[in-house]
Amino acid sequence: MGFDQYHEPPNELPDEVRTFARMILSLIEEAQAIDWYEQRMAVEKDKEAKAIMRNAQKEEFKHFGMDLEFLLRRKPQWREILQGILFQDGDIVEHGEEAEEAVD
Template sequence: MPTDQYHEPPGDLSADVRTFARVAASLQEEAEAIGWYEQRLSLERDPEARAIMEEAQEEEFKHFAMALEFLSRRKPKWRAVLQAVLFKPGDIVEHGEMGEEAEKKS
């Protein structure tokens, strides 16, 4: 079984850090899958195949969201940045700068 989500010897890491690393790897995989489905959907013309791919991509949205929520509950500074940046209209870069400030305060 691959353990490439670890960059340090797994035996030296706490159970919490190993769990965090596994969920972080899942988050990365879910984002990859969303991108792969986006590419497939841009090319696929068969309506039935498209429906399956759309359904699958929507599942990946949910998986990504759950993994992100899990991780952000364990990293308050990350959560502070997410709260400053996500789901707001306007300038994303400006929100990122506000997130950096929020991170410092948390």
């Protein structure tokens, strides 16, 4: 059974790469769900419906964070780069360049 998430024959990929692909796809799906809720809330007039959507979006954001943490535990260089970018004041692009250079 083929899946769009694979660019190589799945049966040739090691289990850990297939798990990685699943988690990447899950991260993408969670980000997409967060976006959809953001758009829905932007146009929703009913306060109760909007509150339910906001609650659902928070759940999707939690899942996004868990997926990201899973991936970062398997890619230590990614974690190092993100530590140089996230939760920093100042220029985001500059921090990104500096973090990438520090890991190379």
